[in-house]
Amino acid sequence: MVSDKLIFYQNVLGSRRLSNFFWAVVTITGGIGFLLAGLSSYLGINLLVVSDTSSLQFIPQGITLIFYGIIGSLLSLYQWFMIVLNIGSGYNEFNKKTNIATIFRWGFLGKNRRIEFTCPLEDVKAIRAEIRDGINAKRKLYLRVKNKRDIPLTRIGEPMSLSDLENQAAELASFLSVPLEGI
Structure with missing residues (x-):
């Protein structure tokens, strides 16, 4: 001033505040994690390094995880869009x-x-x-x-x-x- x-x-x-950067990173990490876990259950391959997804069934857990992964990733993209445009x-x-x-x-x-x-x-x-x-x-x-x-x-x-x-x-x-x- x-x-x-x-x-x-x-x-x-x-919108270029530390809290917005923090939440954008958290939501993209969670969104991608859920998406990879859901895809792992569909493909039968463990795409996550930090967790074992071999016990997940594609229906209903895998579909739900893919849905949450897409929603989380879209929310994070919106947050990054807001940060970039300030x-x-x-x-x-x-x-x-x-x-x-x-x-x-x-x-x-x-x-x-x-x-x-x-x-x-x-x-x-x-x-x-x-x-x-x-x-x-x-x-x-x-x-x-x-x-x-x-x-x-x-x-x-x-x-x-x-x-x-x-x-x-x-x-x-x-x-x-x-x-x-x-x-």
Whole structure:
């Protein structure tokens, strides 16, 4: 996060997070393992080095393993696709020189891959923090704009620490000279 007197800039982390890499590796490993175990039962040859599949019958165990292997591999391909495209990454820029607030994110392939929202700084009413603790914790910052809905400013996924959220919210509200709601 870079801030000087006229420009406030924040990078937003997308899907290239360590947790996404971890789960993509786990699902591809599991998917390929299930697929090889199912194919081993069909072919009668042990294709897995780490396990003995000679006792598996093709019907019903082998078919089930092949099904789960295909589903796991497809899920992993989707996760790798998201990581390669870095879905959700972008930046928030608040520029007092041009008097424009720009929220930019990368989306899926297609004509709407670039998701960009701009508005004059005068239209910014407040910075809103949403904090909900529990099993499904939610800690997000929103840009409250006149005559529009709240625009999310923070990344999706793992919630940020409460102190980071408060610091970012206070710094941004101070820069824009708008009230801070929700804290």
